[in-house]
Amino acid sequence: MAPRETRYSALVDFDGTIAPDDPTDRILEQYADPAWRAIEAEWQAGRITSRVCMQRQAALLRATPAELDAAIRAVRLDPAFNGFVSLCRRRGIEVTVVSDGFDRVVGGTLGRERVALPFFANALQWQGGDRWRLALPYGRADCRSGAANCKCAHSPNKGLWRDERCVVVGDGRSDFCMAMRAGFVIAKGALADFCRAEGLAYASFRNFDDATRILAEWLDRRDQRPGGPRPAARGGKACP
Numbered sequence: 185m186a187p188r189e190t191r192y193s194a195l196v197d198f199d200g201t202i203a204p205d206d207p208t209d210r211i212l213e214q215y216a217d218p219a220w221r222a223i224e225a226e227w228q229a230g231r232i233t234s235r236v237c238m239q240r241q242a243a244l245l246r247a248t249p250a251e252l253d254a255a256i257r258a259v260r261l262d263p264a265f266n267g268f269v270s271l272c273r274r275r276g277i278e279v280t281v282v283s284d285g286f287d288r289v290v291g292g293t294l295g296r297e298r299v300a301l302p303f304f305a306n307a308l309q310w311q312g313g314d315r316w317r318l319a320l321p322y323g324r325a326d327c328r329s330g331a332a333n334c335k336c337a338h339s340p341n342k343g344l345w346r347d348e349r350c351v352v353v354g355d356g357r358s359d360f361c362m363a364m365r366a367g368f369v370i371a372k373g374a375l376a377d378f379c380r381a382e383g384l385a386y387a388s389f390r391n392f393d394d395a396t397r398i399l400a401e402w403l404d405r406r407d408q409r410p411g412g413p414r415p416a417a418r419g420g421k422a423c424p
């Protein structure tokens with residue numbers, strides 16, 4: 185099937201979504217000073233933003249690049265993610281991976297699996313020896329998700345709310361701001377709770393077998409509706 189005229193975009197989270205085992209947490213468990221857990225608890229209690237949390241945790245990593253890359257080689261992708269990407273290619277949807285984790289992890293894993301997709305993540309910079317710092321090229325002080333990587337800044341339709349040409353797939357708090365921009369959200373975990381509370385159009389998924397079926401059904405309903413996608417509301421620039 186040829187790509188449709190209407191160009192859709194899909195913004196897809198990495199940790200807990202494409203990579204179901206939360207690789208950032210696994211890497212911190214393996215290599216960070218144990219103080220990372222107290223920082224995680226602060227974030228879970230809502231006392232610090234993910235932006236602050238991620239920078240402090242990255243500074244506690246104690247791994248050489250070779251050690252870190254060995255852990256990255258063990259990161260598992262959802263085996264059905266490739267099928268989701270194929271559906272998107274057939275239906276004219278541009279897929280972008282947006283992660284509040286480490287670029288070395290996202291890029292290394294997608295590269296190993298030969299998944300050729302653009303991605304945006306926080307920049308993990310080696311400081312020599314076993315030390316690291318996290319730079320935030322996509323951070324925004326006013327991000328409503330408090331994310332290190334303000335994900336809604338990567339939407340091609342930044343000025344719009346509830347844009348039916350934008351679909352989001354995710355599971356957590358870092359996905360909140362981009363979910364507000366999307367016309368449809370495929371969600372689990374805290375993101376599903378958020379969509380329910382905010383009255384966003386969403387469907388629950390467990391894995392990419394579900395997500396692929398849900399997206400195909402959603403596209404079919406869009407295609408059958410006369411007049412195509414409803415116009416989105418104007419909503420200023422990315423975040424808040």
Ligand SMILES: [Mg+2]
Binds near residue numbers: 197198201
């Ligand atoms: Mg996630």
Ligand SMILES: [Zn+2]
Binds near residue numbers: 335
């Ligand atoms: Zn944001």
